[in-house]
Amino acid sequence: xxxxxxxxxxxxxxxxxxxxxxxxxxxxxxxxxxxxxxxxxxxxxxxxxxxxxxxxxxxxxxxxxxxxxxxxxxxxxxxxxxxxxxxxxxxxxxxxxxxxxxxxxxxxxxxxxxxxxxxxxxxxxxxxxxxxxxxxxxxxxxxxxxxxxxxxxxxxxxxxxxxxxxxxxxxxxxxxxxxxxxxxxxxxxxxxxxxxxxxxxxxxxxxxxxxxxxxxxxxxxxxxxxxxxxxxxxxxxxxxxxxxxxxxxxxxxxxxxxxxxxxxxxxxxxxxxxxxxxxxxxxxxxxxxxxxxxxxxxxxxxxxxxxxxxxxxxxxxxxxxxxxxxxxxxxxxxxxxxxxxxxxxxxxxxxxxxxxxxxxxxxxxxxxxxxxxxxxxxxxxxxxxxxxxxxxxxxxxxxxxxxxxxxxxxxxxxxxxxxxxxxxxxxxxxxxxxxxxxxxxxxxxxxxxxxxxxxxxxxxxxxxxxxxxxxxxxxxxxxxxxxxxxxxxxxxxxxxxxxx
Amino acid sequence: xxxxxxxxxxxxxxxxxxxxxxxxxxxxxxxxxxxxxxxxxxxxxxxxxxxxxxxxxxxxxxxxxxxxxxxxxxxxxxxxxxxxxxxxxxxxxxxxxxxxxxxxxxxxxxxxxxxxxxxxxxxxxxxxxxxxxxxxxxxxxxxxxxxxxxxxxxxxxxxxxxxxxxxxxxxxxxxxxxxxxxxxxxxxxxxxxxxxxxxxxxxxxxxxxxxxxxxxxxxxxxxxxxxxxxxxxxxxxxxxxxxxxxxxxxxxxxxxxxxxxxxxxxxxxxxxxxxxxxxxxxxxxxxxxxxxxxxxxxxxxxxxxxxxxxxxxxxxxxxxxxxxxxxxxxxxxxxxxxxxxxxxxxxxxxxxxxxxxxxxxxxxxxxxxxxxxxxxxxxxxxxxxxxxxxxxxxxxxxxxxxxxxxxxxxxxxxxxxxxxxxxxxxxxxxxxxxxxxxxxxxxxxxxxxxxxxxxxxxxxxxxxxxxxxxxx
Numbered sequence: 001x002x003x004x005x006x007x008x009x010x011x012x013x014x015x016x017x018x019x020x021x022x023x024x025x026x027x028x029x030x031x032x033x034x035x036x037x038x039x040x041x042x043x044x045x046x047x048x049x050x051x052x053x054x055x056x057x058x059x060x061x062x063x064x065x066x067x068x069x070x071x072x073x074x075x076x077x078x079x080x081x082x083x084x085x086x087x088x089x090x091x092x093x094x095x096x097x098x099x100x101x102x103x104x105x106x107x108x109x110x111x112x113x114x115x116x117x118x119x120x121x122x123x124x125x126x127x128x129x130x131x132x133x134x135x136x137x138x139x140x141x142x143x144x145x146x147x148x149x150x151x152x153x154x155x156x157x158x159x160x161x162x163x164x165x166x167x168x169x170x171x172x173x174x175x176x177x178x179x180x181x182x183x184x185x186x187x188x189x190x191x192x193x194x195x196x197x198x199x200x201x202x203x204x205x206x207x208x209x210x211x212x213x214x215x216x217x218x219x220x221x222x223x224x225x226x227x228x229x230x231x232x233x234x235x236x237x238x239x240x241x242x243x244x245x246x247x248x249x250x251x252x253x254x255x256x257x258x259x260x261x262x263x264x265x266x267x268x269x270x271x272x273x274x275x276x277x278x279x280x281x282x283x284x285x286x287x288x289x290x291x292x293x294x295x296x297x298x299x300x301x302x303x304x305x306x307x308x309x310x311x312x313x314x315x316x317x318x319x320x321x322x323x324x325x326x327x328x329x330x331x332x333x334x335x336x337x338x339x340x341x342x343x344x345x346x347x348x349x350x351x352x353x354x355x356x357x358x359x360x361x362x363x364x365x366x367x368x369x370x371x372x373x374x375x376x377x378x379x380x381x382x383x384x385x386x387x388x389x390x391x392x393x394x395x396x397x398x399x400x401x402x403x404x405x406x407x408x409x410x411x412x413x414x415x416x417x418x419x420x421x422x423x424x425x426x427x428x429x430x431x432x433x434x435x436x437x438x439x440x441x442x443x444x445x446x447x448x449x450x451x452x453x454x455x456x457x458x459x460x461x462x463x464x465x466x467x468x469x470x471x472x473x474x475x476x477x478x479x480x481x482x483x484x485x486x487x488x489x490x491x492x493x494x495x496x497x498x499x500x
Numbered sequence: 501x502x503x504x505x506x507x508x509x510x511x512x513x514x515x516x517x518x519x520x521x522x523x524x525x526x527x528x529x530x531x532x533x534x535x536x537x538x539x540x541x542x543x544x545x546x547x548x549x550x551x552x553x554x555x556x557x558x559x560x561x562x563x564x565x566x567x568x569x570x571x572x573x574x575x576x577x578x579x580x581x582x583x584x585x586x587x588x589x590x591x592x593x594x595x596x597x598x599x600x601x602x603x604x605x606x607x608x609x610x611x612x613x614x615x616x617x618x619x620x621x622x623x624x625x626x627x628x629x630x631x632x633x634x635x636x637x638x639x640x641x642x643x644x645x646x647x648x649x650x651x652x653x654x655x656x657x658x659x660x661x662x663x664x665x666x667x668x669x670x671x672x673x674x675x676x677x678x679x680x681x682x683x684x685x686x687x688x689x690x691x692x693x694x695x696x697x698x699x700x701x702x703x704x705x706x707x708x709x710x711x712x713x714x715x716x717x718x719x720x721x722x723x724x725x726x727x728x729x730x731x732x733x734x735x736x737x738x739x740x741x742x743x744x745x746x747x748x749x750x751x752x753x754x755x756x757x758x759x760x761x762x763x764x765x766x767x768x769x770x771x772x773x774x775x776x777x778x779x780x781x782x783x784x785x786x787x788x789x790x791x792x793x794x795x796x797x798x799x800x801x802x803x804x805x806x807x808x809x810x811x812x813x814x815x816x817x818x819x820x821x822x823x824x825x826x827x828x829x830x831x832x833x834x835x836x837x838x839x840x841x842x843x844x845x846x847x848x849x850x851x852x853x854x855x856x857x858x859x860x861x862x863x864x865x866x867x868x869x870x871x872x873x874x875x876x877x878x879x880x881x882x883x884x885x886x887x888x889x890x891x892x893x894x895x896x897x898x899x900x901x902x903x904x905x906x907x908x909x910x911x912x913x914x915x916x917x918x919x920x921x922x923x924x925x926x927x928x929x930x931x932x933x934x935x936x937x938x939x940x941x942x943x944x945x946x947x948x949x950x951x952x953x954x955x956x957x958x959x960x961x962x963x964x965x966x967x968x969x970x971x972x
């Protein structure tokens with residue numbers, strides 16, 4: 001089932017390869033059909049999913065390279081299932097949003113997009129570290145092309161910067177993975193047989209010194225992806241230059257891989273090191289929250305502003321994870337989903353403006369609310385969701401994270417709150433400058449409002465914002481058992497290390 | 501004699517080509533290539549039939565073990581692919597076909613002897629046969645000054661280098677009283693090394709370092725590769741390097757293993773310098789051919805990790821990496837052959853602009869080779885690098901592993917320039933390319949295997965383990 005879901009987009013991409021280049025419309029529609037059916041398939045994962053079980057479900061395991069203990073091992077739990085759903089959901093929207101935005105080399109574009117979807121799904125499903133690494137790297141290639149081929153003016157620079165930064169982190173993780181393999185083969189720490197199996201590796205009992213080294217190796221891969229301050233500099237470039245769908249997936253899904261990595265691998269493989277590193281991680285997260293917000297405020301380019309707001313929001317997620325409290329963890333996971341939805345929606349909104357005016361500069365706009373009332377409504381809801389207005393999704397996530405941070409340390413929460421205030425400031429200011437006031441730029445006089453297709457992909461996003469905001473229980477429930485388990489695991493090693 | 505049949509087949513075919521060549525009219529010269537191909541395929545099959553029949557030949561001068569056979573199959577496959585890639589290229593560049601094919605066969609015989617040699621002298625013999633044939637091959641584009649310059653440089657430095665190796669052999673012989681590898685091993689496991697022996701070992705490191713193009717003995721590489729016919733550049737970068745590694749590993753891990761503490765740090769240092777230097781200089785190149793030349797230096801650095809590791813895991817990793825490297829590097833050089841047209845050299849970065857747009861299939865093949873060269877999955881290159889790194893981590897060479905992975909980031913920076921030009925740049929002119937069927941076939945085959953060994957490396961894993969266990 002998981003394999004089917006994972007390779008469905010890839011199969012679609014391979015079929016598109018056989019389409020004639022000039023069949024623009026069939027290619028588009030087929031790509032949308034594929035991504036939509038992937039979303040529908042992913043929905044079927046939910047009903048049989050056992051909410052009270054904290055382990056892996058839908059498991060698929062086959063030997064792959066037996067000589068070195070690599071297996072083809074897929075599975076989802078309460079942490080990865082929501083992210084899988086988010087991926088299929090945003091991918092379908094990303095495809096739909098590209099129909100008019102992408103005019104050149106459409107065939108290759110949709111092939112890359114679907115290929116990317118397979119890579120992203122694989123990252124969230126893989127439970128063998130070798131397999132995980134393969135998906136983690138494979139996904140870079142289509143993203144590199146999405147930015148580099150269909151991006152804006154400085155796309156070449158942004159594409160290679162993205163690729164180099166992420167590769168730098170991943171190769172260090174590769175060393176960490178290899179070291180873990182040989183440690184698991186060492187009878188002093190593990191069972192004796194070398195393995196890349198994530199579940200078996202969680203049973204290793206590694207001394208803290210080794211854990212810290214390995215945590216550092218994984219840290220680079222994940223921190224660059226999140227991106228945590230000070231590894232964030234690739235993000236604004238990549239976001240500004242990427243086409244709209246690329247930005248949506250970059251912000252919505254790719255960044256989550258970093259936080260997911262910390263949650264799944266960082267905490268569970270190296271619980272003691274995570275606890276040791278928590279103060280540092282929280283410090284970096286808080287710097288990210290405040291720094292990101294301040295820099296966002298200073299931007300004149302809308303996409304850059306949203307990119308920096310991502311740095312700030314992902315800081316919240318990291319704060320939640322490394323508060324190491326149950327509330328913080330579940331808030332972090334929910335906020336990952338929220339950020340995917342709201343920031344994805346923000347990029348779509350900016351993308352709509354770009355399609356109409358071919359600019360991202362805030363100063364080019366003003367008074368648009370009179371010309372485009374529907375658009376203004378979507379923008380307003382999304383903005384409030386991003387700020388964390390009660391009743392919308394952002395509020396629940398941030399509230400839980402702050403609760404968790406507060407329980408960890410008062411100071412954390414106090415500092416992080418300032419990020420929310422600043423967030424409200426730059427988002428409201430952005431809205432004010434683009435939507436209100438006089439429509440004095442003549443180019444904006446005849447700007448058309450949202451079309452049917454645009455309304456179609458905005459509506460589900462807005463509905464989700466309200467749903468999570470008003471009734472978050474199902475979303476929290478799905479991950480509850482798993483997160484409790486994660487939290488317990490981190491805490492029990494605390495006890496055992498005290499006893500030692 | 502039957503156990504020497506593959507080599508004899510190649511020698512016989514080569515001699516036959518030389519005799520036949522003058523009697524063929526110019527329009528029938530293409531027959532020569534087909535005969536050479538036939539001989540090579542025969543040699544390949546003959547080698548295959550020897551699998552599992554371990555023995556020594558010529559009074560212990562050559563060994564017929566899994567290790568030697570594995571390398572021989574690599575050389576033969578590489579030569580076959582080189583031949584397929586060359587067919588149209590030769591007539592485009594007006595290269596005399598008889599000499600070309602005969603020299604190619606002789607060079608391959610030299611390599612096969614090197615891989616099988618268990619005596620310093622037989623190894624040296626193979627090395628010289630290979631080297632002399634390659635000097636001539638590099639200079640075969642007689643009208644082209646660069647080809648001549650490359651050949652001359654390669655010849656002068658190579659001849660000097662042969663002297664160094666021979667001097668090293670002489671010193672070892674003087675110290676141990678034998679040129680047989682197992683006897684040298686027995687001597688060294690009893691007697692602690694003297695100054696003279698260490699000088700001998702150092703000379704051998706330098707001599708082989710030249711052959712595998714390790715820093716600082718790499719000076720000939722860019723010029724020789726740039727000047728030589730493109731298929732030959734690919735051939736030298738893969739087969740000649742593999743042969744030198746085959747001999748190097750056997751000498752150091754069979755005969756000189758008792759001295760490992762002495763030479764290991766030297767190898768680590770060479771490895772680090774070679775990969776870093778190769779990658780940094782590759783970054784500065786505008787010619788794809790030169791870039792690949794420097795990148796092949798960097799790959800020699802990666803391969804040296806396996807020697808520094810020095811156990812079954814390290815040797816298996818080297819063997820695996822050579823398969824991967826043969827696929828991706830031959831693929832990359834074949835892409836330059838693909839662009840070659842009558843009378844023009846199309847080997848600069850500029851020439852690849854917009855290639856993927858016009859020829860999506862070839863663009864994608866090249867992309868695959870580049871990803872594999874960088875070490876990005878799913879590709880044979882990734883698994884090979886993974887394997888080498890695994891050896892380094894297992895033996896605690898963390899610093900070396902770290903330098904190696906950071907080098908792949910640098911490597912991405914220049915390989916991606918080709919990908920960028922192919923996919924993200926507009927073409928300026930529209931050169932027509934019409935690859936021969938042999939070239940198309942080889943490119944597709946190489947691409948499929950690059951991907952295939954990346955996804956399903958398990959059978960190859962077992963094979964290389966078996967091969968490396970046969971000498972250790």
